[in-house]
Amino acid sequence: MAQVFATLLLLDVALVMIALVDCLRADESAIRTAPWAAWMFAILLLSPIGAIAWFVKGRPVPAVPLRPRPVFVAPDDNPEFLKSLADRLGQ
Structure with missing residues (x-):
């Protein structure tokens, strides 16, 4: 059970760190719905x-x-394919 909690804690910390770095690197004028802070x-x-x-x-x-x-x-709608097919058949 302790391993499950440790794994969830590690995933939470990783998600928060990724979100923080992404938020720090975002252009403040492009952020949606709320200010950067x-x-x-x-x-x-x-x-x-x-x-x-x-x-x-x-x-x-x-x-x-x-x-x-x-x-x-689709091949039957592609004029290039139809032309190459006609060339291969000798027509």
Whole structure:
């Protein structure tokens, strides 16, 4: 039972540390819903709820998506595939 509590405590400390570093590195003008100092107090005093709230409601939204989603085109709708198929068949 002590190992479970130690593991939960370690996870809580890790989550709070990650949230604090993320909050410190965030641009103050981009932080949502509350000022920077309020988020710092919430993360430190309301552990782990404050850290979870930071990631859900306070963290700045990235301006650009990390990866664009690939557009899937079915082979029968892809003109390049149809042309290569026709070339392979000798037409």
